[in-house]
Amino acid sequence: MAHLRIALAQTNPVVGDLSANSAKLLDWTRQAAAGGAHLAVFTEMFVTGYPVEDLALRSSFVDASLATLEQAAARLAEEGFGELPVVVGYLDRADLAPRVGRPKGAPLNAAALLHRGRVVIRTAKHHLQNYGVFDEYRYFVRGDRLPVFRLHGVDVAIAVCEDLWQEGGPVAVVAQAGAGLLVVPNASPYEREKDDVRLELVARRAREAGCALAYVNQVGGQDDLVFDGDSIVVDADGELVARAAQFREELLLVDLDLPAADRVADPVADRVADREPGRTAYDAGDGSTITVERSVLSSEPVTIGSPLTPSIAPRLDDLAEVYSALVLAVRDYVAKNGFTSAILALSGGIDSALTATIASDAIGPERVHVVMMPSRHSSEHSVIDAEELVRRQGVNPHLVPINGIVTAFEKEMELTGLAAENLQARVRGQVLMGLSNEHGHLVLTTGNKSELATGYSTLYGDSAGGFAPIKDVPKTMVWELSRWRNAHTDGWFRMDVARPIPEHSITKEPSAELRPDQCDTDSLPPYEVLDRLLDDYVEKDLGPADLIAAGHDPGLVARVIRLVDLAEHKRRQYPPGPKITAKNFGRDRRVPITNRWREST
């Protein structure tokens, strides 16, 4: 039996800020060394951040990734950490000629091992994710290796992210190659109820590979994705050994008892097999061949003087997870895009109340501006509820009455019905944008997923803004999250206020207040009914026959499908916002605008 202390660097990189990411690599490696780690593992494409989308196709960007990696390796050694091996994801390129169908420059979603000032191992993701929110066939060519390096007498293999999820490929040959530990840098975004799937998968792959497995995940917001951390270490039986927190950066140190390498530290054995030092080709079970590349850093075992107590972070429940995801997404969107404050319209309704609360928890209420814009149709309680929220949270209130502006428009144009309702919403959107342009606030859009699905929003009106925190949250969950937040607080929220949301905003009947005595249920079914139907149509992709078989009202099915299909043009112009469900609009669900497909019931 041999021992290793490994450090899982569950970090929040910034896409495109290679020098900041590199500085963090050094800083966290320093901490890992101070903690006595023998190996530090960072996340997928940590050097560049993930996902970088078309930046992967720019040769100057790949050059920068490669240069940053080399410089980081040298810098680590200069600072005295050269003996601590570091596994880190970066962007590389394969030496392949241009060809139609091959991504320009043949980029690789790569991982390196840095040691003694040099990049000593390079490998790349074999299974490219090309479903859901991922488009990796657009960006990368496949890797074809499994590196196995001996560290203090333990054989450690490296694979990247999706190679865990799909059958065959590098992970499938780990058992044959005989590793004692498999380390896997990841950038796996949050979605509800994905959690147990991840642990089950990691445990299953560990058992298949016959070795311990360290799964290191990115944390942080990146446009419409939120990475949740939740890094996991399991033993060779798939039993959970350690787990990092969700939605927070964490350097997780874990002591592992691992099998000593059962072969002599001599690549000659392999050389006999295929005449190439340290290399053996395996059939990877998916029609491809994976080359195992062995190397030796050190064969001397180490002892661990004072073993650490294994750290297993407590799991968040469903609503805590979602709320945390939204807070982190807003915080990172604001910070990473260089904003220092946010602004939103506060109507007194629950959507804007929850959005304001998320913003206050994300960046602090002193940096949140709320604008009350009463019209002739605003009820008295709207203003009271909005003012009550301001009082509870301490956000910055602004009052801009819109009646005069609406009247000025009406003098020039005759608008009736929906056009007149939209006018009010657009005047409000325009007031927000004006204040944003004048003062540099990020405009937060307050629409929820049920609204976005059915098109119950006004283009350039309530849909105006730079980031939409609850766009993937169904209305029924808006209420659940509001109740949850009123019952909880958390040390990492920037607003230390209990019950920040006025109860009346949660309990009153929802209304857009765009005409006298308007209620959402005038034109929509109750949200409990609507959200179940939307979930089945949008997220589960059921056709009308299956929706009716699932118990939905046939008339409602026809009406809601039509609403959803006709609103695609609005969704295309909606700001980004954090994905929390299995299928968000935009990255996950991509349908044509010009689309005559109307499923008949």
Add this chain to the structure above:
Amino acid sequence: MAHLRIALAQTNPVVGDLSANSAKLLDWTRQAAAGGAHLAVFTEMFVTGYPVEDLALRSSFVDASLATLEQAAARLAEEGFGELPVVVGYLDRADLAPRVGRPKGAPLNAAALLHRGRVVIRTAKHHLQNYGVFDEYRYFVRGDRLPVFRLHGVDVAIAVCEDLWQEGGPVAVVAQAGAGLLVVPNASPYEREKDDVRLELVARRAREAGCALAYVNQVGGQDDLVFDGDSIVVDADGELVARAAQFREELLLVDLDLPAADRVADPVADRVADREPGRTAYDAGDGSTITVERSVLSSEPVTIGSPLTPSIAPRLDDLAEVYSALVLAVRDYVAKNGFTSAILALSGGIDSALTATIASDAIGPERVHVVMMPSRHSSEHSVIDAEELVRRQGVNPHLVPINGIVTAFEKEMELTGLAAENLQARVRGQVLMGLSNEHGHLVLTTGNKSELATGYSTLYGDSAGGFAPIKDVPKTMVWELSRWRNAHTDGWFRMDVARPIPEHSITKEPSAELRPDQCDTDSLPPYEVLDRLLDDYVEKDLGPADLIAAGHDPGLVARVIRLVDLAEHKRRQYPPGPKITAKNFGRDRRVPITNRWREST
């Protein structure tokens, strides 16, 4: 030597309207039969339209495609066209179990041969396009066959679209399989200067395959893509035999002298080889195996009584192509989305003048509404130029002064500088949206690509709208197209007006007129300089070092890169518009909004 008359059905399907597409299949097959054709070939996924995006992942949609195909085959026979074989693209599914990484339902981008009321051959695209505007790994699994059917003594092979473009796969085994004709349904979108590449490719593949090749392309607009038709027939030497028009539907009838099949019409020969009737497996050169599936429709040769004169449509020049693409895109976006009219802001400047002209040519000036919205900064000539355009084209003019509205906003909020300029632009956007909501017009956005690239537009202001006809047209080309249109007219334009654009709109210095005496060159370099730089940065993806090496001013390079990078959030909320360049914003160029990458010069 044998003979065939083939009909290339260069058609404009509607995505999702399976019954309309099916009706067109019948109608055009009738015309092909009336023209004496022995074989009709329709376009890629004609039954569903192309691209269908995530609709491919819905089982009810695949079911509908399959049912429509079977019904179409039966209907053709009922109507008396059962003896005319029809090749048509449709959406199918493979019989593959679900697996992580495999598109849900295993859809196939398929092509069928319909004959005597039945679907007698099914095949599918092998090379999936996953670059540029395409994401086919997301939607499809690979086909693995090359069907070869004998028709009047000629062996005819079928391949689909991208299989022509990439090396290896079905097209690579045509020569070995020994076909006399290869027919290829396509849906290949227009982009500038792609034209000759296509003919060269088709000619090269014909020579490699040693047989004639009929390339049948879709025509029509679909969101941000415009399919240009331009179907091509070459002989086995790669010499052009016939070519259809660009940007128009056309049934192209072509008489071909083809080699009689050199093998007996008896699958027994193959049966000996691999014990499966009519099937032979070939190494396809790209690591895959392609199964050639032979069948026989008829071995009797035909004679052609009065041969047709080969039809080779004249080629459009560069500007005629682009202008035609824009007109077709607008016409189809309006019609396929159920609009009957369009509205746009007419400023007197060249962008809105060209957009109005395209709209008039697309749907007729009587269905085009233009709104003049002078502000305190509008120059006198702006109004004169706008009125002159109305007079020349006969579009419907509206006048909505915005001073009163702007003043009403200013009473409630203090806005300065850019925020005040944006206010005017947003009031105009809001007026357009109000008129659109009230009267059902499609709002056309008038911004050009140079503006979109640098972010010189106002979110929800001049960028408001449902479709943006010139969003992929650089400013310098806006002038070129305007001059071109003033010098040309065309029978398929719906406005029969010479010189529809006032000369002063073309020749005057460009200005947004958002502050007194403003000129675009106050804040931007001359457009000739800017557009060359944008082309190198955006379309060619050059980094700053390469841009400077290419002769661009270093200070300007740094400034323009920064402008382009910081405007990504605006582009995400811009309406769709037709792609005409090698890299449009949106589908072709996908970069993160949250992106700290700033290339240093």
